[in-house]
Amino acid sequence: MFLSIAFESDIPLYQQIKNQIITGIAQGKLKPGESLPSVRQLAADIGINFHTVNKVYQQLKQESWVVIHRKSGVIINPDLNLQANEPYRESLKDTLEVLFAEAYLRGVTLEESQQLLKTIYQSYVQEVSK
Amino acid sequence: MFLSIAFESDIPLYQQIKNQIITGIAQGKLKPGESLPSVRQLAADIGINFHTVNKVYQQLKQESWVVIHRKSGVIINPDLNLQANEPYRESLKDTLEVLFAEAYLRGVTLEESQQLLKTIYQSYVQEVSK
DNA sequence: TACTTGTTATACATATAATAGAACAGATGC
DNA sequence: GCATCTGTTCTATTATATGTATAACAAGTA
Numbered sequence: 001m002f003l004s005i006a007f008e009s010d011i012p013l014y015q016q017i018k019n020q021i022i023t024g025i026a027q028g029k030l031k032p033g034e035s036l037p038s039v040r041q042l043a044a045d046i047g048i049n050f051h052t053v054n055k056v057y058q059q060l061k062q063e064s065w066v067v068i069h070r071k072s073g074v075i076i077n078p079d080l081n082l083q084a085n086e087p088y089r090e091s092l093k094d095t096l097e098v099l100f101a102e103a104y105l106r107g108v109t110l111e112e113s114q115q116l117l118k119t120i121y122q123s124y125v126q127e128v129s130k
Numbered sequence: 131m132f133l134s135i136a137f138e139s140d141i142p143l144y145q146q147i148k149n150q151i152i153t154g155i156a157q158g159k160l161k162p163g164e165s166l167p168s169v170r171q172l173a174a175d176i177g178i179n180f181h182t183v184n185k186v187y188q189q190l191k192q193e194s195w196v197v198i199h200r201k202s203g204v205i206i207n208p209d210l211n212l213q214a215n216e217p218y219r220e221s222l223k224d225t226l227e228v229l230f231a232e233a234y235l236r237g238v239t240l241e242e243s244q245q246l247l248k249t250i251y252q253s254y255v256q257e258v259s260k
Numbered sequence: 261t262a263c264t265t266g267t268t269a270t271a272c273a274t275a276t277a278a279t280a281g282a283a284c285a286g287a288t289g290c
Numbered sequence: 291g292c293a294t295c296t297g298t299t300c301t302a303t304t305a306t307a308t309g310t311a312t313a314a315c316a317a318g319t320a
Contacts, residue, residue: 084237203297
């Protein structure tokens with residue numbers, strides 16, 4: 001099992017699963033072309049309803065993280081080609097503005113934040129491919 | 131009015147208000163000791179129910195961003211002394227890990243991210259005080 | 261044929277978000 | 291004193307989000 005779910009968390013189950021799949025791709029734990037468990041299988045593994053997993057897969061498909069075929073099931077998009085377009089960059093900036101306002105007021109310096117970012121980026125794989 | 135509310139947003143009203151008050155403090159638009167509108171006044175200004183504003187103030191009070199007295203009403207905590215303790219740093223790291231996994235996969239480099247952070251930090255005031 | 265696949269539909273329970281109206285005690289200004 | 295404003299609390303209702311439950315269907319596989 002490549003997922004660890006916190007049932008007591010206030011983050012919705014489907015969001016936790018989605019987050020871990022996307023970070024999994026970035027960290028190379030999941031490779032483009034690799035297949036994911038079926039909705040029923042993954043739901044059984046985690047111990048939740050298959051509709052919750054289906055919701056995740058539908059959203060991932062909608063955002064082009066995965067492709068779904070009757071034959072091959074759900075696989076990580078082999079041709080990951082997501083763009084950092086302007087709306088995305090805007091939303092990212094807005095999110096960071098709020099997030100780091102609190103961090104700044106708690107005494108986290110710019111240097112610390114940049115160092116943290118560097119460490120996080122180092123956990124991402126150099127080349128995302130098969 | 132120092133708040134701009136997006137009613138069509140999927141971000142809850144109370145969360146938008148809370149976010150803008152905290153970033154407002156970081157950016158120097160709101161200074162420690164400064165008083166905020168009463169729950170009824172702010173609600174009337176925005177055009178929402180006063181219970182929603184009350185929810186914001188209660189949370190801000192709970193997290194020590196503001197202090198509330200019968201006499202003075204709601205004021206930004208004059209002695210802002212919030213700590214970046216270990217649980218907070220953990221949650222910040224977890225949030226960033228997810229956030230930048232997607233950014234990374236969309237082609238946003240470490241250098242771009244660090245530059246963005248620098249720009250954001252520059253919008254925060256140097257010295258948070260009266 | 262039996263089984264698994266993704267997909268869809270309906271229903272239900274619970275929690276969250278937002279609104280609504282009412283009331284109360286403490287403080288303020290006339 | 292009296293009216294007004296303050297934060298606070300209570301109950302209630304509506305809408306939405308989340309998660310579960312059961313069932314069914316068409317397409318592909320062994």
